[in-house]
Amino acid sequence: MTTRSMYLxxxxxxxxxxxxxxxxxxxxxxxxxxxxxxKDTDLEQQIIRGxxxxxxxxxxxxxxxxxxxxxxxxxAGDLRMxxxxxxxxxxxxxxxxxxxxxxxxxxxLRDCDLDAYSRHITGMLQVAKEIVHDAVGAFVNRDSRxxxxxxxxxxxxxxxxxxxxxxxxxxxxxxxxxxDACVDVLMIAKYLERIGDHAVNIAEWEIFQxxxxxxxxxxx
Numbered sequence: 107m108t109t110r111s112m113y114l115x116x117x118x119x120x121x122x123x124x125x126x127x128x129x130x131x132x133x134x135x136x137x138x139x140x141x142x143x144x145k146d147t148d149l150e151q152q153i154i155r156g157x158x159x160x161x162x163x164x165x166x167x168x169x170x171x172x173x174x175x176x177x178x179x180x181x182a183g184d185l186r187m188x189x190x191x192x193x194x195x196x197x198x199x200x201x202x203x204x205x206x207x208x209x210x211x212x213x214x215l216r217d218c219d220l221d222a223y224s225r226h227i228t229g230m231l232q233v234a235k236e237i238v239h240d241a242v243g244a245f246v247n248r249d250s251r252x253x254x255x256x257x258x259x260x261x262x263x264x265x266x267x268x269x270x271x272x273x274x275x276x277x278x279x280x281x282x283x284x285x286d287a288c289v290d291v292l293m294i295a296k297y298l299e300r301i302g303d304h305a306v307n308i309a310e311w312e313i314f315q316x317x318x319x320x321x322x323x324x325x326x
Contacts, residue, residue: 113178116260117187120170121246121321124191127163128242131202134160135301137233138205138212142231150315153209164195183315191316192247197304197311201238204297204304211290211297214307223291224273230266234305237263241305245312253309263302 111148134153141149171192173179180188212218220227237259274288274295282288314320 108311113174113180116170117184120167120174120188120191123163123167123170124194125246127160127167127195127198128246130156130160130163131198131205131278132239132242133206134276135238138209139231139235142212142228143295147213147216150209150213153223156205157202157206160199164199167195168192184195186318190245190311197307198242201301201304204301208294210299211294215287218287218291219242220291220294221279223271223288225296225302226266226269226273227291228294230263230270230295230298232260233262233266234301237302237305241308241312245308248312248316250313250316253312256309257306260302263299267295267299289301292316293296 134156135147137153137156139152170189173287174188175185175304196275237256239253240259243249243258244256271292276293280283
């Protein structure tokens, strides 16, 4: 195998690893939605345990990226792709962390009905699921138009977070028995908002790997 062939094989391996990590995080979030709907504590514990696998994937991909940069010295589009991958794995890993954090909060809430605290929280879960799926797909498929849609869609997550927060503030003002549960539900909403932010970051790094610019600032 020629040096060039080995280099191309390593690039393809990196792309495959990114796709697998993205799929793992999506699967974790899908399990979270099922766990919330069915109040499934076993599934919530499975999500928490699975976060370690996603962390291991992040370290492996970082190693692949650094190996390609130091040994192959890529230029132009390849360097942009590898540099973007180094950034994206951090955002994907954080989505995995925050999904596990929500699972932990659901364990603490036990049989809590989230809709009893805010009718917008389940909608926020669904929108977050969609935006994560679209962001990962945009990066893996190198689809800058899809990335632009993800960035525009983030406003929906922010608006839902504001509504959840308003609902919880109203409950606290009215006087509720379980203040701790209100705080936990607010934390779930905040993690979902942060997941939306990480999805936007992934979309912005897709645009960077195509154009060399992020947030209209040219970096490479």
